[in-house]
Amino acid sequence: MPIQQTFAIIKPDAVASGQTGQIVSMIEKAGFRIRGMKMTRLSKQQAEGFYEIHREKPFFGGLVMFMTEGPVVVLVLERDNAIKHWRDVMGATNPANAAEGTIRKSFAKNIERNAVHGSDAPETAAVEIPFFFSMAELL
Numbered sequence: 001m002p003i004q005q006t007f008a009i010i011k012p013d014a015v016a017s018g019q020t021g022q023i024v025s026m027i028e029k030a031g032f033r034i035r036g037m038k039m040t041r042l043s044k045q046q047a048e049g050f051y052e053i054h055r056e057k058p059f060f061g062g063l064v065m066f067m068t069e070g071p072v073v074v075l076v077l078e079r080d081n082a083i084k085h086w087r088d089v090m091g092a093t094n095p096a097n098a099a100e101g102t103i104r105k106s107f108a109k110n111i112e113r114n115a116v117h118g119s120d121a122p123e124t125a126a127v128e129i130p131f132f133f134s135m136a137e138l139l
């Protein structure tokens with residue numbers, strides 16, 4: 001599998017709980033190179049745009065409220081098979097279903113406040129990375 005990039009967010013719940021460092025450490029231990037990383041706070045418009053695909057879902061309003069409630073850390077991660085590998089390290093969307101040792105099993109509170117985001121496909125990563133990072137910011 002060739003080198004690939006994926007997009008990650010450490011969500012407001014995990015940043016507020018002081019888990020940023022532990023999650024970054026898990027990312028590095030899992031063999032990713034961090035190509036971009038910054039702290040930001042999403043506007044309502046940004047959160048709605050980022051999660052546009054979920055606009056019709058019943059959880060959309062709550063998700064936008066959650067994602068804008070405080071700062072997040074956004075990252076571009078690189079390794080072989082990065083997209084699938086990062087999804088595996090994150091664990092299932094609902095922490096009740098997440099495997100032992102995954103980030104969501106360790107840190108997520110519930111299906112909404114689930115600590116981290118990861119792109120789900122190459123086409124998604126190709127949209128999500130430039131949503132937050134300019135070419136000059138990727139090292």
Ligand code: UDP
Nearest residue numbers: 059063092093111112113114116117118120
């Ligand atoms: N989410 C939620 N309720 C649900 C499903 C998802 O609040 O029933 C939130 C949760 O924060 C999740 C995000 O919406 O991470 C995006 O959902 P998706 O199905 O894309 O899950 P992911 O790709 O993040 O695992």
Ligand code: MG
Nearest residue numbers: 117118119120
């Ligand atoms: Mg998703």
